Amino acid sequence: MEIVTPFHPPAVLSVDGIGFAYKNGREVFRNFSLTVKKREFVALLGPSGCGKSTMLNLLSGFLKPTAGRVCVNGQPVFPEMQALGYVFQTPNLFPWLSVEDNVCFGLKMAGKTSAAEQREKARRYLSLVGLEAVARDLPHQLSGGMRQRVALARTLAVEPDILLMDEPFAALDAITRIQMNEELLRLWSELGQTIIFITHDIDEAVFLADRVVVLGLPPNGIDSEILIDLPRPRDRHKVRSTARFADYGDQLMHRIGAITQLRQSASLNHSGARNAGP
Template sequence: MAFAYPESRRGVFERFSLKARPGEFVAVLGPSGCGKSTLLNLLSGFLRPQSGHITIDGAPVVPEHPALGYVFQSPNLFPWLSVLENVRFGLRMNRRGSPQEQRAVALNFLRLVGLEEQAEEPPHRLSGGQRQRVALARSLALEPRLLLMDEPFAALDAMTRAALNDELLRIWSSLGKTVLFITHDIDEAVYLADRVLVLGLPPAGITAEVAIDLPRPRDQRGTRANRLFAELRERLSEEIAKLTARNQRVI
């Protein structure tokens, strides 16, 4: 795959290739400006590559592909709708079942993320972490096979972020979705993923691919105390440091 913005002299991606196995949790790291968010926009069909193909199960990816779910840094909830109606929104737009069936599905996914009791609340009464859980429930309600997550916890405090990392792993383990998770946080990538990809500077390619062989299920204290966790974090830190230094020389 290759992609360049029309106004840019330099391509963002050239000869780029990425595959994710069903049920795999893949994290993508890279220095600022390496094209992480552009990659997600390509994978979601919002941008189209100049050459190459992006497919799911052999079918081309298009915007609002039924196999894709999205969770972004901002939850983007509708303030005039209740929590339940925010989760139901995608089901309603896609005409998935009757209104009663849609509400039942929405309530089921709110239960999954621990917000069943807040179903009738407006979003402004929720904390930042709770709003992000609603966004996750809204995506999962459409039953995507691939969940694209663009730094979904970056704006949250450390304690909330750790709690949502654990919540995400619990849900991922329960549902078996394939996840592509963009992050700038090395610890988060190591804690969550089966595999971490490091993107280089444009024209970007994968400069490192690191298998995360930490045992599952994972927990904050035990996993982070594992010697392998520290070794993996150090290896990825060195990769990012090399890319950052190279970028500064280019500037």
């Protein structure tokens, strides 16, 4: 299949030769580099243990690399950087606050707008995610998908340039997850953020992304990249039934399978060497 490289504006996020190891000595990345363009949607994919969540924590500044640097628009990242927004695997809403108050929380922490402006902005973003009718409800009154929409609205309300999303829909049922995928693409098209999206779901990665970056075994970093040349806007019924969608999925499945096989071989070799003895 011929893969056409899409045009993108200059890089907004750059990862330059970073290394990272935990205190126990386990090395996760070595000389890792990546660039992400403005308004690009990049999915990070890989088997469990390849460092996807660690990478997102490095991109956000929650973790510091042991070598190299991570920059947004040329500036080193740090956790409170206003250009960054983070969406976690779980909504992490305050159960005693209403939906609207949860969305207002991040705006209050930023401290750049009045209380009235915070309310107005919270309502606007709740409307964008279709939750204006439940603004006064408490989180326990909402479904899992609705709670994740509130978390997304809370992040969007501070208007970051870059969304870092760590498997935000993994805990949802299959139907709700597909609906949230479509909702995210609609919001991305309307608001224009750059998105780095972690997932272990191949179909999700192909459906959402402009580019899928496959992470290999630590500390090797990127195993491969695939540019997703599917038309936008993407209708799940039309796109998922195409031969091209299936071909991208097959390519990614092959790479994930190869990485998993390498891990199993390495584990067997290590176990054999340890058991051989003198």
